[in-house]
Amino acid sequence: MIKSLARGVLIMHDVIILGAGVIGAFIARELARYQLDVIVIDKENDVGNFTSMANSALIHSGYDPEPGSLKAKLNVRGNAMFDQVCQELDVIFRRIGSLTVTTNPDEINVLQELQERGRQNGVETRILNQREVHEIEPALADDVVYALFAPTAGIIDPFELVVHLMENAIDHGVKLFLNETITGISPIDGGYRVMTNGAKHAGKIIINATGVNADLISEMVAPNDFVIKPRKGSYFVFDHFNDYFLKHIIFPVPDKRGKGIVVTSSYSYNYLVGPNSNFIDERDDLGTDRDTLEYIKGQAVKLVPQLPFDKVIRTFSGLRATPNTGDFIIGPIANHPNFINVAGIESPGLASSPAIAEYVINEFISKRITLVNKESFNPRIRPLYRFNRMSEQEINRLIKLKPEFGHLVCRCEMVSEGHILDSLSRSCPPHSIKGVKKRTRAGFGRCQGGFCQPLVVALLAKQYRISENDVLYDSLETSILKEETKGGSHHE
Known part of the structure; x- marks a missing residue:
C-alpha cells in the first residue's frame, strides 16, 4: 500500500x-x-x-x-x-437512440415540450406517429401512439x-x-x-x-x-434471449419523480428493466422487495407487453444522489x-x-x-482480448500463443482463464470475485456464478498468494469460504 x-x-x-x-x-x-x-x-x-x-x-x-x-x-x-x-x-x-413513448394522444403536448427543451439544449429529436414508431420498434404495445426519438442516446x-x-x-x-x-x-x-x-x-x-x-x-x-437525499431504484436483469427484441431505449413520458421505468437492451445484449424512484433515509440500502419489483414489471409491460419475465436472472437496486x-x-x-x-x-x-x-x-x-x-x-x-471482435483464426492463434485463453471458466458469458488473468495483470486489478465479475463478466450469466465461481476463487487465491478461504466476494470481511471439509483439492 x-x-x-x-x-x-x-x-x-x-x-x-x-x-x-x-x-x-x-x-x-x-x-x-x-x-x-x-x-x-x-x-x-x-x-x-x-x-x-x-x-x-x-x-x-x-x-x-x-x-x-x-x-x-x-x-x-x-x-x-x-x-x-x-x-x-x-x-x-453503442448509440442506439431512445424513444420516449406514450399511449395517451393528449400527451403529445408533453413530447412537444420535451422536443422544445431539446431544441434549446442543442439536441436533435423527432416526434414519430403511431405508424412510424411501430415500424422501427415493433415490440412496443399496439396502443403506443407517439414517440419522441432521440438518436444520440446510447448504452x-x-x-x-x-x-x-x-x-x-x-x-x-x-x-x-x-x-x-x-x-x-x-x-x-x-x-x-x-x-x-x-x-x-x-x-x-x-x-x-x-x-x-x-x-x-x-x-x-x-x-x-x-x-443530498438518496433515491433508490430497482431493476430486473434478463438472460440473453433475442439480441434484437428491442432496437432502442424505451422511456415512458417522464413525471416529477424522474424518467420512469426504462426498458432497454444493455451493452451486453441482456435486457434491463427499471428503475422505480423512492426517496429513502439509509444511504446504503440496496435491498429489493417484491412489491417494488411487481410495480416495475406492471409499468414495463404497459409499453413492451411481450417482455419474457421468465428470463429474469437477477434483480438489484442502486442509489442516486438527489440534491x-x-x-x-x-x-x-x-x-x-x-x-x-x-x-x-x-x-x-x-x-x-x-x-x-x-x-x-x-x-x-x-x-x-x-x-x-x-x-x-x-x-x-x-x-482487451474480445473474442466477439476476433476471427476464428485470430482466436486460434491467441490460444496457441497463450493457452489459458482456451480454458473456459464462465460458460454462460464465454470468459476464459486468459481473460481473468489479463484483468489481474492490469494496473487497476480486481481484488474480489465481484471485481472479476465487473471486469470480465464471469458470473454475470444465467447461472450467476454457479459454475465459474469456484474457479474464480482459485485464480484469485493463486494471484494474491492467499488461501481460498481468504478470497473476498466483494468488500472486506466478505470471504465466502470458511474451512476445508476434506483433504485434497477439488480442482484436481
Missing part, C-alpha cells in the same frame, strides 16, 4: 479526489494528463462500486434537463465526448468505463487508496488534511466526488447550503476555494461525466494550480 505519511511527515499532494466512482475516475484520468501529484481515496474495495455500478447504464441525449442548467450543458457536451473516450479506453458503447458498460478510466490514470502516476473511509477533514497551511480509518493524507486541492455522502463529507469542512437544489452542485465551498464539491450528480450524471471532469478542471483546478502537460501521456489503455 502506498503511504501518504512518510517518516511522520505528511506529504502534500497537489490534488486529492474523494470518491472513485465515474466522476472521480474521469477527473483522475484528466488530471493524469498533467505533471501533478494526484491521489484518489475510496471507502470501497474497488472502483465504481456503488452508484456507478448500479444504474441504467444509459448515455442520455440531453433533451430532458432544464435549459440553462448545468445538467443541460454538461449532459449534451458529455454525450458528444463518449465516442472518443470509449474508443481510447476500449469501452463498449455503455459502466463497469469497464470506471475501471479503464482509473487504469489509464494509474498508468500515468495517479495513486489509488481503497478501503479508506473518510473520518475527518481539516484545513492546514497550504491545503487540507484528510483523515481516514487507515491513514492521513494532505492535499492542496480537494475534490469531493463522494456521491450519496457528498453533503456529509462537505459538512466536515464547513456548514452546507445543500442536502435539494434541482441541479448538479459543482464548485468550491464558501471561504474554502480549494475544497471543490462535485455533488448531487444524479441522472444524467453518467452521460455528463466526461464533461463534468472537463468543467471541474477548466473552471476550478486550472485557476488554482499550474497545469503542465505530461508529454508521455497516452490516452489509450492496453486493448
